[in-house]
Amino acid sequence: MLGQLEHRIRSLFRPRKLRGADIPHDKVTADQATTYMPLPDVVVLPMQQHIGAKCQPQVAKGDHVDVGTLVGHAEARTAADIFSSVSGTVTEIRKIFYSNGDTDVAVVVEPDGAQALDEGVKTPVITDYQSLLDAMKRSGIVGLGGAGFPTDLKLDVDFANIDYWLVNAAECEPYISSDYREMMEHPDTIMHGLTTCLDLSGVKRALLCIEEDKTEAIAFMRAHVEKDPRVKVEVLPERYPQGAGHVLVHNATGRHIPRGGHVTDAGVVLFNVTTMSMIGKFLQDGIPLTKRRITVMGDAVAHPQNVEVFIGTPIRKIMEFCGLAKDARKIIVGGPMMGYSQIDWDYPIVRQNNGLLVFSEMGMDKPRTTACIRCGACINSCPMKLYPREIQNAYRRGDAAALDRLAADLCMKCGTCSYVCPAKQPLTQATRLACDQVKAARKAAKRAAQRKGA
């Protein structure tokens, strides 16, 4: 209560909202209720469905698995266990290729249709925060907005300096409406997950951050959060990329994440709204994450819709369900701004994917690049106030010092600079490469300094 009052007063003196680009949302699927895809005849479970170390298969060919049976586990700290989404028989453990050229191992399961629950699945008994953390290790939940960061790790923070629990329901990517449907259909599990986390962690206030164009969701969620005075709905401007971590933290609280720092350095924790809902659902029934909602859209899709699919359903099966009206030329997994293009029809939807876009040739060619006219559009739309054009130049001439000076490591890879560029320069691509390079260099420098100090 007091926390929310303080938040309101502080928002009066808030620094300006961060920049971005006006990108048409085209969320045509937002008003349709979620459809439910029937059990596919095969599910493919890659061993990396999260940020972090790859899991090792815990089952062998011919094994029987049930819903919630552990199929992938990694000893590394940054990893999330993978659980079977169906009951059935492991038919194959095979190699699969990511579209970036990386390879991975996948467990292929043929469902038997029984969908029997694994014996180990039971409703978690939550008494304190530590028991919540232990339970979440059995949930298979990762950041469901697209990042895929293991949720149990994200929950494992020191709450001494945390005074905001932010829920990211901005969903700023065009076309995608899966988080929106989560709010409209499961507000109670969202609130259950959120209030449990607030109770156990002791964080005094939470903000449910929604972009201002989603007026129905704002009104709907406002009615649902009324019961809990700690929770309020925060309205964000309708501007891409509101859902990016730095932007959301800044626009909701006025704080910023320091360079090289973590979101907790700003005194906040940040979770996607569907992740919150899945936490709530897991606390109720104890079934690990087995299904998720994805937005299927694109001009080649016969029936654009939000559909709940079993994790590991191949893209081809989903398109058989949704219909394919035109020759497909490009498949995008995730949103059109940050998603990656997929070139394999048999690649599955994994747990952090929130969209599947299939486009015909129209408008999907590589844009023709022309000379930079120094219009400053990239600079004036970068939410982090970076200089994408200068970063691109410095990257091309291999100037590591300049890249560090330009703070290329702050890039969130949101794609705004490439989107707005009238010359269609590959700014995001260059900045992304520069970002990884600077991050690695700063990490190495930090380690070297520590070694010297030790």
Added chain:
Amino acid sequence: MASPDAARSDADRFDASHTDQPLILFPAPQIFSSITTRRVMGTVIAALVPSLVAAIAFFGTDALLVVAVAVASSVLFEYLWCRLRKLPNTIGDLSAVVTGMLIAFNVPATLPPYMVVVGSFVAIVLVKELFGGIGHNFANPAIVARIVLSVSFPVAMTTYSAPNVVLSGVDAVSSATPLAPLAPSLAPVELLLGSHMGVLGETSALAIVAGLAILLVTRTITWHVPVTYIGAVFAFSLLAGRDPIAQILSGGLLLGAVFMATDYTTSPVTARGKVVFALGLAVITCLIRFWGNMNEGVAYSILLMNLLVPYIDAHMADVPIGVGREKRRWVPLSRSGQKGDGADA
């Protein structure tokens, strides 16, 4: 639970042949705004049309001829340059058309066509292409063309023809620009409409303001340069005891503030930089107009400030979010690394 029947009954619309084509692999982002360089230049041309109409209305077919010669010769010089240097042909981006129109707008309607061609040569070849083409010119090409022409052909550049429509009784045929010391004072309404002496594009304030509106509404430019420049000239005129309205409406101020000083390549990128740039323009313009020995100072002020843009950019840069106070002096920009644009056109 919603019934999936609606979708499933159409599942036969899944035609496996639709999956036969190879799929495109492309890094994010997968979509792009429809704004291209050509569209930006097209918008600027559209914004110049009101002034073109006004020029033809006041100066007749002479004006049309000058514009036609300037545009045609500018495009031709760019085309020839690309052919001779075996570079990709860039006339499709329409920037040469904009330059040509601006050159025409900066000369009197009576200027002989060969002088217009000289202006186009200076702008396109000397200022733009020799420095690397679009995006690399150090100064506004049309401004340099105007300066070179007025230094080379001072008489022809100041021989203004009388407008076809004269609103007041003042005999304007022999008079120079309204800023000249002996010029008869004109009513603001004439300055506003443009029925007075001057170069093609600068006489009609209303037409330029219409162009400004087009540029602002389409978000082609921001308000910072034109509003700061004009506002500062207004303020300085008041301080210096001159008639601020006359100072703003006459001479090349509006044309320069709206179309020339807002050129992307030769103006700063950040909002702060743009304001500093426009203040500098206003100071130089007023110094030349009030105490210099020339009547007109806009062209020189834009040229001089163009040269300072790299320094303004470097010192008026935005500090990235999260860098905070660790960098007091944030100087990210250098012009050294401008080679290799990656243009694959």
